[in-house]
Amino acid sequence: MTKQKQLHKKYLLYAFFIGYFLLNTIFLTRFPFIHSDESWLSGLSRNMLENKSFSVTESFYDLKIRNPHAIKILFHMIQVLFIQCFGYSLFNMRMISLLFGLLSLGSMYKLSAYIFNSSKWAVLAMLLLSVDIQFIYASHFARQEILLVCVLTYGLYFMFSRMDEKGYKKDLLLGVLVGLSIGLHPNSFVIALPFGLIYLYHICLTKRTHLMNLLLYAFTVAGFATGFVLLSISFDPNFISNYMAYGQSEFEVLQPISSKILQVKYYYLKLFYQVSGTYYTPNIKLQAILFLSALFFSTIILFRRKGREKENILSTLLGILAVNSGNILIGRYNQTSVIFLFPLFYILVIYAVKNLPMLYKRLSIGIIISLILIATTMQIFPLGNPTYDQYVAEISKVVPSDSVVLANLNTEYYFENGKLYDYRNLAFLKNHEMDFEEYIYKNQIQYIIYPEEMDFIYDTRPVWYGLYGNLVYYEEMKAFLTQKCDKVYEFTDSVYGIRIVRYMNTKDWKIKIYKVRDN
Numbered sequence: 001m002t003k004q005k006q007l008h009k010k011y012l013l014y015a016f017f018i019g020y021f022l023l024n025t026i027f028l029t030r031f032p033f034i035h036s037d038e039s040w041l042s043g044l045s046r047n048m049l050e051n052k053s054f055s056v057t058e059s060f061y062d063l064k065i066r067n068p069h070a071i072k073i074l075f076h077m078i079q080v081l082f083i084q085c086f087g088y089s090l091f092n093m094r095m096i097s098l099l100f101g102l103l104s105l106g107s108m109y110k111l112s113a114y115i116f117n118s119s120k121w122a123v124l125a126m127l128l129l130s131v132d133i134q135f136i137y138a139s140h141f142a143r144q145e146i147l148l149v150c151v152l153t154y155g156l157y158f159m160f161s162r163m164d165e166k167g168y169k170k171d172l173l174l175g176v177l178v179g180l181s182i183g184l185h186p187n188s189f190v191i192a193l194p195f196g197l198i199y200l201y202h203i204c205l206t207k208r209t210h211l212m213n214l215l216l217y218a219f220t221v222a223g224f225a226t227g228f229v230l231l232s233i234s235f236d237p238n239f240i241s242n243y244m245a246y247g248q249s250e251f252e253v254l255q256p257i258s259s260k261i262l263q264v265k266y267y268y269l270k271l272f273y274q275v276s277g278t279y280y281t282p283n284i285k286l287q288a289i290l291f292l293s294a295l296f297f298s299t300i301i302l303f304r305r306k307g308r309e310k311e312n313i314l315s316t317l318l319g320i321l322a323v324n325s326g327n328i329l330i331g332r333y334n335q336t337s338v339i340f341l342f343p344l345f346y347i348l349v350i351y352a353v354k355n356l357p358m359l360y361k362r363l364s365i366g367i368i369i370s371l372i373l374i375a376t377t378m379q380i381f382p383l384g385n386p387t388y389d390q391y392v393a394e395i396s397k398v399v400p401s402d403s404v405v406l407a408n409l410n411t412e413y414y415f416e417n418g419k420l421y422d423y424r425n426l427a428f429l430k431n432h433e434m435d436f437e438e439y440i441y442k443n444q445i446q447y448i449i450y451p452e453e454m455d456f457i458y459d460t461r462p463v464w465y466g467l468y469g470n471l472v473y474y475e476e477m478k479a480f481l482t483q484k485c486d487k488v489y490e491f492t493d494s495v496y497g498i499r500i501v502r503y504m505n506t507k508d509w510k511i512k513i514y515k516v517r518d519n
Helices: 005-024 036-051 072-085 089-114 119-128 134-142 145-161 169-183 186-205 209-234 239-251 257-272 287-300 307-329 335-354 356-380 388-395 423-428 434-444 453-459 474-484
Strands: 406-407 418-420 448-453 485-492 511-516
Touching: 005 089, 036 072, 036 356, 072 169, 072 239, 089 119, 089 134, 089 145, 089 307, 089 335, 119 134, 119 335, 119 356, 119 448, 134 145, 134 287, 134 335, 134 356, 134 485, 145 169, 145 186, 145 307, 145 335, 169 186, 169 209, 186 209, 186 307, 209 239, 239 257, 257 307, 257 335, 287 307, 287 335, 287 356, 307 335, 307 511, 335 356, 418 423, 423 434, 434 474, 448 453, 453 474
Parallel strands: 406 418, 406 448
Antiparallel strands: 448 511, 485 511
């Protein structure tokens, strides 16, 4: 390939990234709807910034037990930097994810180009991932998953491309990359496993690397893990016991491994049938069929192939196995973490198509891209749902942003830091020997933003108690709203009036705003 053609392809790639970025900024805050996890994470980052300390906990939780730790400290540092530079808003927090989504596409291109030794197939792999609804969702969601996807895809490219290098520098650098990801999210454990399993494959079968390479990688990652644990202990001397207790109470991570294995089936069935609590779960039935087909055909093809490409595809299969093993070991089957598998499966898709007879190659890739693009477009456009800006605008009509409020955490981007108290606190009133009225006046709460969702949860109790805990205070709260408050405004919102996904857009959910009378 001439230098001029290489430059032409490079400029086309740059044009694609710029166009992709600009297009996604248009609907960055509209898709998906805001989840309280986003405001939870960024709200903590804002509190860290204003208190000039990474050892503080969330300002909106005063009764819900929270203990500081450093396991997500790098992610909070990134958010703090963005808040300082661009201000605090949903758009700016989601921009972090979009930028790392672009980096993930770039590393997906490099990884695929190395595996297939072809820029053409690399572009197709990148395009498939870029138009996938699950990838766009992760790139718009102000959580850490897309950052870990970036680490995983670039780490695999780095590992594959430098496998035959002499010495241990590459293993140290890979360990540093994966080790730093511990400061993004605990799921760094999940993305660390593929590298370990791929090392073992090459040590035992291909002899392209040695046990010392694996040990250096493992000890480097373990060193970073130890560092983050020690930093966490400096924040909270009881970090280890508190963190384990939180993991067990919230996610049952300490249950027997046999029980965790049984949950894998239900995890994927929930994803297939879009069963969810509060997370947006896109329709990925098409991807499930495509991925299983690619897995089947790739496995068959591998038996008849030799060489470096076969080794890389086998490594990709081991990566898929390792990610699932990591989920089993942790036992936390979060819907958003399924994105870790998508780049690996799209590599299998390309491998299967690449090995089709010439007549079917172009036809197959054209059909696959078209179907995924149509499925994605149908789920995103038209964007007719109420927007977050509209939701906040309704609240702002009667509640100033510097008011002290009891409200759903999804309102957090509107209010000043330290002014919002979340409903999740109320489940712990009895633990602190308080009643609802005492809580309101103790915190000098001026407004209560009351979603109809609370009535629905109580009427269907205890099915949805996982959202806010046991609503033992419900009757007390309703009496207080009637006797000690004045309703100043009411509006409806079919999306933000309820957090339970299956009931969104089923009706116009009421949101009532009460002003608390002076005690």
